[in-house]
Amino acid sequence: MLTLDGSLGEGGGQILRTALALSLVTRTPFRIERIRAGRERPGLLRQHLTAVKAAAEIGGAEIEGAEMGSSALSFVPGEVRPGRYRFSVGTAGSTTLVLQTILPALLTAAGPSTVELEGGTHNPFAPPFDFLAKAFLPLLNRMGPRVEAVLERPGFYPAGGGALRVGVEPAARLQGFDLLERGAVRAVRAVVHISNLPLHVADRELRAVAKMLGLPPGNLSVEIPKEATGPGNAVVVEVESEALTEVFTAFGQRGVRAERVAENAAGDAKRYLDAGAPVGEHLADQLLLPLALAGGGSFRTLPLSSHAATNLEVLRMFLPVEADVEAEAGGTARVTLRPR
Numbered sequence: 001m002l003t004l005d006g007s008l009g010e011g012g013g014q015i016l017r018t019a020l021a022l023s024l025v026t027r028t029p030f031r032i033e034r035i036r037a038g039r040e041r042p043g044l045l046r047q048h049l050t051a052v053k054a055a056a057e058i059g060g061a062e063i064e065g066a067e068m069g070s071s072a073l074s075f076v077p078g079e080v081r082p083g084r085y086r087f088s089v090g091t092a093g094s095t096t097l098v099l100q101t102i103l104p105a106l107l108t109a110a111g112p113s114t115v116e117l118e119g120g121t122h123n124p125f126a127p128p129f130d131f132l133a134k135a136f137l138p139l140l141n142r143m144g145p146r147v148e149a150v151l152e153r154p155g156f157y158p159a160g161g162g163a164l165r166v167g168v169e170p171a172a173r174l175q176g177f178d179l180l181e182r183g184a185v186r187a188v189r190a191v192v193h194i195s196n197l198p199l200h201v202a203d204r205e206l207r208a209v210a211k212m213l214g215l216p217p218g219n220l221s222v223e224i225p226k227e228a229t230g231p232g233n234a235v236v237v238e239v240e241s242e243a244l245t246e247v248f249t250a251f252g253q254r255g256v257r258a259e260r261v262a263e264n265a266a267g268d269a270k271r272y273l274d275a276g277a278p279v280g281e282h283l284a285d286q287l288l289l290p291l292a293l294a295g296g297g298s299f300r301t302l303p304l305s306s307h308a309a310t311n312l313e314v315l316r317m318f319l320p321v322e323a324d325v326e327a328e329a330g331g332t333a334r335v336t337l338r339p340r
Contacts, residue, residue: 002030002317006071009310011038013048017101018289018311020055020075022318024105025293029076043069047093047119051101054087058102082109082170089119092160094126099166104289106168107145113168121155121162122193122234124251127282129154129164130191130236131247136286139179139244143294144171154225156195156232157251174290176297180334182278183242188269189219191236195228201258205235208262212270213237235262237269246272246280277301277332284308284335291337292321298336300328316340 006015013036023030036042044052044067052066052073060078087098095117106113121129127136133149140147146169155162190209192202199222206220233252238245250264272280279287279301285308291297292315304312304325312323322340327333 001074001076002028004030004032004314004317006032006035007037008313010306012036012307012310013039013097014307014311015314016048016073017051017097018314019318020051020101021104021289022315023075023077024055024059024061024080024102025108026318027077028318029074031072031074033072035071035073037071043071044073045093046091047089047097050087050089050093050119051098054085054098054102058085058105080105080109082106082111082113084114086116087118089117089160092120092123092155092157094123095119095121095155095162095164096127096129096132099132100127100286103147103166103168104293107140107147107170107290108173109168109170112170115166115168116163117166118161118163119155120157120160121151121164122232122251123157127286128234128236128249130238131249131282134238134245135247135283139177139287140290142177143174143290145169145174153227154193154195154232156228156230156234159230159232161229174294176291176294176337178297179243179278179299181243181300182276185239185241185273187219187238187240188213188215188273189221189238189240190215190266191221191223191238193223193225193232193234193236195225195233196231197233197252201233201252204258205262208259209235209237209266212263212266233261235265237265239269239272241278243278246283248272248280272302275302275330275332281305285311288312288315288323288335288337292319295321296336296338298334300332300334303327303331303333304335
């Protein structure tokens with residue numbers, strides 16, 4: 001049984017989620033201690049507990065320590081069972097992070113699956129639905145499986161109440177890819193999601209994004225969800241190029257001016273555009289695990305985050321893969337995953 005230190009690197013929940021995902025795929029049991037030791041509220045919170053229980057249900061696992069606040073967990077997986085599943089975080093906790101935990105195992109399962117998730121769909125510090133559907137899943141589908149996500153209703157922090165549905169048609173095995181050039185930029189668009197807040201907030205955000213990125217009115221839009229619970233606001237900038245679409249998001253917060261929120265999203269998009277690499281910082285983090293499962297692949301990106309570096313350490317514990325990270329002129333990096 002592998003033993004993991006949950007205080008590794010940035011000491012967050014990603015260590016647990018990556019370990020759960022890889023344990024299901026490789027049938028490797030593990031024990032993790034000092035869970036989320038680097039966070040203000042360490043141990044298992046509801047979102048992490050939902051991920052643990054979802055992984056256990058899909059993989060027929062035996063678990064110990066799956067309790068609120070627990071700082072240690074043992075996980076002994078069985079066989080992955082495709083099928084129809086429904087999981088509720090019960091709070092505004094991220095549905096996409098729970099999906100991140102169980103999706104890798106379903107990509108090469110023995111049959112198709114449908115997963116319904118309830119909770120937060122647009123959360124700070126987690127991949128929002130827009131990123132999942134437009135940036136990550138299209139690349140995952142290049143690897144062989146077919147994964148489609150549908151947003152049934154948005155769930156903004158802190159109210160939650162969102163729902164999404166994901167269908168998975170698995171592949172026999174994952175095929176790696178190389179993503180080294182972005183190609184020409186075809187379009188840059190901005191959309192503001194706003195719920196139960198004054199519309200002038202969206203107008204101010206769009207004006208700020210348009211000013212920073214030079215966008216015409218036709219590339220700006222507002223989406224007002226009809227079924228959202230509670231107030232919510234997110235600014236999403238999409239950069240569509242020949243090779244892929246990247247997505248950058250910032251979330252409205254009490255006491256933060258609308259213009260500042262917009263400038264955060266537009267600033268991330270501008271740094272990406274200026275760098276010239278095809279893969280942004282957050283997408284780089286998401287691609288590491290599936291490419292490692294495929295046995296190899298490469299991409300060019302902005303400098304890897306500490307979050308991604310921690311993820312690589314966990315990958316090396318479960319899989320016979322190595323990652324070469326080569327710094328390039330201009331501040332970009334080339335990441336190559338290869339068999340060890």
